[in-house]
Amino acid sequence: MSATRTVELEGHIIDSGRMQQCFTAVMELGGSFEVEEFDVGKNEDEASYCRLAVSADDQATLQGILHELHQNGAVLRNPPNVTLEPAPADQVVPPGFYSTTNHPTEVRYEDEWIPVEHIEMDCALVVEPEGGPDGEPRAYTKVLNAIDEGDLVATDESGIRVKPPERPRGSDGPFGFMQGGISAERPSESTIRQVAEEVAETKSNGGNVLVVAGPAVIHSGAGDALAELVREGYVDAISAGNGFATHDLERSIYGTSLGMDVETLEHPRKGHKHHIWSISEVIRAGGIEAAVESGVITEGVMYECVRNDVPYVLAGSIRDDGPLPDTITDAVEAQDAIREQAREADLVLMLATLLHSVAVGNCLPSTTKTVCVDINPATVTQLLDRGSAQAVGMVTDIGTFVPTLAEFVLENEA
Known part of the structure; x- marks a missing residue:
């Protein structure tokens, strides 16, 4: 016996490709559809609307199709209230719990749509009936290890709607130039200039710029430019690892990065020991801030972060030498620290770190503008494959990108 449900799509569903994606999903998953109503927006500010009757041979197939349509912003017509079940124990969610996307989300509770706070992919969705400041219902995401016994967890996506972000309709604006995914063939200088304009605009509007940096930033000689951006107030937070900070500190103490002089490309005698000696000096001083205050560290990105009160999160890994006292070695604690940074960010620059x-990227809502720069296109591809569809990528040498970016940002200031 066939099963049928009616869904609705609204917004810039034609030029964003969402309508086509929904049509394709229905057919590829073994269903069929009939367009019952279709209203096309007459101008770029007017939304379009489409109502589809979606059918499948059985309820299980239909449910799979509806799940896919939901990911693309389709909503059941006359949707029911969300189904909530209490968590049976700490860190345990009910079977069939709703796993969130990173798109803006609303949940239907007591016949009202409630916005979901702290949106993030791959989380549970929790509703507190009287959790708001005035006793109103509140909905928010929780990572699985933060679930408490008794939390009311959503288990039915039919009472939930998501809104994938719309791409810019034209080529104007800072992010319009980067429509079309990943390419090494775009004109680098004009692209970097537009990224610089976005950084400057974000800051002029009181926004927050988060830089995610890998060791190659220092090793390529781009550390001075990033330090200048921090000093001049264009970076609000740094997210990195033990290696990035160690290279940066080694550069200040010995003038090398992983034993190489980044100016002359020479390898001084015993240079291969510089990174571990640097870690030792910082440990002896009592940490990065103490090393700056005592004069052990006199320049670099970490120096400018301390001097300009720019917060940083150094997340550790199993590979880390030392590690530095400031490196967070507990993975869950590091995730939580990164999550707090991500919630504050309006623009994220990801520089040479997969x-x-x-x-x-896993912690960012899809509304946060994200630029990922790496010499390896696979880095940007993997970020997109993980679900960070809002990210736009530039394939280029980080040693060229960061200094040029700093030049253009500071040029806008002049």
């Missing part, structure tokens, strides 16, 4: 880019 693991940290993916880690931060």
Whole structure:
């Protein structure tokens, strides 16, 4: 016996490709559809509307199709209230719990749509009936290890709607130039200039710029430019690892990065020991801030972060030498620290780091503008594959990108 449900799509569903994606999903998953109503927006500010009757041979197939349509912003017509079940124990969610996307989300509770706070992919969705400041219902995401016994967890996506972000309709604006995914063939200078304009605009509007940086930033000689951006107030937070900070500190103490002089490309005698000696000096001083205050560290990105009260999160890994006293070695604690940074960010620059880019990307809502720069296109591809669809990528040498970015940002200031 066939099963049928009616869904609705609204917004810029034609030029964003969402309508086509929904049509394709229905057919590829073994269903069929009939367009019952279709209203096309007459101008770029007017939304379009489409109502579809979606059918499948059985309820299970239909449910799979509806799940896919939900990811693309389709909503059941006359949706029911969300189904909530209490968590049976700490860190245990009910079977079939709703796993969130990173798109703006609302949940239907007591016949009202409630916005979901702290939106993030791959989380549970929790509703507190009287959790708001005035006793009103509140909905928010929780990572699985933060679930408490008794939390009311959503288990039915039919009472939930998501809104994937719309891409810019034209080529104007700072992010319009980067429509079309990843490419090494775009004109680098004009692209970097537009990223610089976005950084400057974000700051002029009181926004927050988060930089996610890998060790290659220092090793390529771009550390001075990033330090200048921090000093001049264009970076509000740094997310990195033990390696990035160690290279930066080594550069201040010995003038090398991983034993190499980044100016002459020479390898001084015993240079291969500089990074571990640097870690030792910082440990002896009592940490990065203490090393700056005592004069052990006199320049660099970490120096400017301390001097200008720019917060940083150094997330550790199994590979870390030392590690530095400031490095967070507990993975869950590091995730929580990164999550707090991500919630504050309006623009994220991911610079030459695969693991940290993916880690931060997992915590970002899809409304946060994100630029990922790496010489390896696979880095940007993996970020997109993980679900950070809002990220736009530039394939270029980080040693060229960061100094040029700093030049253009400071040029806008002049």
